[in-house]
Amino acid sequence: MLPIGDSVIFHDSTFFSRFPDRGTLPLPHDVRAEHLRTPGLKKYETRNPPLVRYTQLNLVVKFGSEVTIAEGQCLWALRKLLSNGPYCVPVPEIYGWRTDGDQVFIYQELVTGVTLADRWNGLEDEEKKHIVQKLKDMVHGLRLLQQDPSDVFIGHIGRQKLLDKTLPTFSLNTAGPFRSVKEFHDWFFGLLRWKNEPYRRDVPDDAPIVFTHADFDPSNIIVPSFGRPEILALVDWHGAGWYPAYWEYSKAIFHGFGLDNLSIIFGCNLQKNGVHHNFAEAWHHVIGCAGVLG
Numbered sequence: 001m002l003p004i005g006d007s008v009i010f011h012d013s014t015f016f017s018r019f020p021d022r023g024t025l026p027l028p029h030d031v032r033a034e035h036l037r038t039p040g041l042k043k044y045e046t047r048n049p050p051l052v053r054y055t056q057l058n059l060v061v062k063f064g065s066e067v068t069i070a071e072g073q074c075l076w077a078l079r080k081l082l083s084n085g086p087y088c089v090p091v092p093e094i095y096g097w098r099t100d101g102d103q104v105f106i107y108q109e110l111v112t113g114v115t116l117a118d119r120w121n122g123l124e125d126e127e128k129k130h131i132v133q134k135l136k137d138m139v140h141g142l143r144l145l146q147q148d149p150s151d152v153f154i155g156h157i158g159r160q161k162l163l164d165k166t167l168p169t170f171s172l173n174t175a176g177p178f179r180s181v182k183e184f185h186d187w188f189f190g191l192l193r194w195k196n197e198p199y200r201r202d203v204p205d206d207a208p209i210v211f212t213h214a215d216f217d218p219s220n221i222i223v224p225s226f227g228r229p230e231i232l233a234l235v236d237w238h239g240a241g242w243y244p245a246y247w248e249y250s251k252a253i254f255h256g257f258g259l260d261n262l263s264i265i266f267g268c269n270l271q272k273n274g275v276h277h278n279f280a281e282a283w284h285h286v287i288g289c290a291g292v293l294g
Contacts, residue, residue, distance in 0.1 A: 009096035028100035063080040063105040065212040087141030111233040117218035145211040156241040164239040199282035207244040214239035
């Protein structure tokens with residue numbers, strides 16, 4: 001059962017064991033004040049402001065009107081279900097969340113490091129192979145998560161609407177949850193607003209529904225700033241949820257891993273999960289025609 005509520009604080013988290021004298025997490029007005037002290041900030045941002053870091057507290061706060069409780073629920077669930085074992089998916093520890101007005105505040109562990117995007121080009125071939133294998137294991141771990149067979153859907157973790165950043169803004173109010181892959185595909189291709197779309201037949205209505213990060217990008221993978229590269233955390237679960245199996249791969253083509261590495265990360269599951277380049281091409285066609293991609 002997912003934790004629910006507009007304000008949820010996990011008093012059993014390591015934040016409170018490390019700082020027992022602190023009775024609570026920073027209040028929303030304190031976070032906003034800290035945001036205004038951000039170096040180089042030109043104006044107050046309300047929708048998706050920069051992360052607010054409290055380095056001494058090992059705390060980072062993600063807040064804004066586009067931030068959702070579902071992301072906090074996702075971090076909580078992944079820490080519970082996939083924090084150990086060969087297919088673990090490392091994510092920041094969640095300390096809690098609050099809602100204030102139209103803004104949600106997610107309090108999470110500050111993972112110290114740099115992004116994989118910062119280090120990728122400087123890695124040796126063997127180091128890249130090591131990272132790619134770890135990513136393959138993480139994708140497999142996500143695929144091990146299963147829905148209740150009596151309650152299958154496409155949507156965010158708690159049956160909320162999809163929030164993938166590549167979906168057109170005008171579509172978000174109708175973005176699920178969907179009762180089947182076919183229902184989702186009919187909606188997705190309906191974004192083009194014309195009939196007999198030729199790519200529709202290339203996308204399988206029998207594709208498995210799997211748990212998906214939905215922004216599998218090197219900039220969302222935290223690694224140490226030097227030394228042997230290990231994956232410290234996969235961050236930014238804003239758009240995560242239950243999607244057709246080809247979705248993660250189709251989006252990842254845009255990012256910096258290269259097709260050879262993607263074929264390894266997703267390789268043994270490409271046909272099993274209904275993923276191949278025809279589906280990715282259809283996905284790019286819809287997103288591009290809907291005006292999201294340049």
